[in-house]
Amino acid sequence: MINNDILKRIRYTFDLSDSKVISVFAAADKKVSRAQISDWLKKEDDPAFIECSDETLATFLNGFINIKRGKRDGIQPKPETHLTNNLIFKKLRIALALKDDDILDILSLMDFKLSKHELSSFFRASTHRQSRQCKDQVLRNFLNGMQKRFYQEPSSKEKSFTTKSSIAKPSSTKTSTTKTKRGTLSLGKTKPKTFQWKQD
Secondary structure, three states: OOHHHHHHHHHHHOOOOHHHHHHHHHHOOOOOOHHHHHHHHOOOOOOOOOOOOHHHHHHHHHHHHHHHHOOOOOOOOOOOOOOOHHHHHHHHHHHOOOOHHHHHHHHHOOOOOOOHHHHHHHOOOOOOOOOOOOOHHHHHHHHHHHHHHHOOOHHHOOOOOOOOOOOOOOOOOOOEEEEOOOOEEEEOOOOOOOOOEOOO
């Protein structure tokens, strides 16, 4: 999975306008422009497409945590220059205040089975002997389930966090396939609310 797709997914799921995305970055002490956001959200074959670096996505996720959970006092954590699926998963878990059962429920929305033992291994320190790498399939299913759990139609959305987004919904007629760093993303004939991913 590439970072741009993860950024798009979070933006779509929580209906984040460009202004809200800018605010999320600002919550992590990072200033970004609308032009940068636009380039990150473009398709890979667009000449203006710019890759979202690990450090950029880590900064966004740190800001997302601060927006959702409140900014802690003192020195803010520095964004990682190298992100793994485990770190992305962990940051989203913190931001959304998810317990193990919550995550398993979200995964079950995609008919994806995982034990609590397997889940806990993703959040252990990388040096721990029971630590396991979070594969693309797990993160994809979590992101898909997260969208099913948290996405609301703009007309029924509460005013507490999100604002009207300018991002287009996934097309229900066009099909495209994108090779990614951690897997392959396929946007096929789907309902507007759900992205479809090819299995590894």
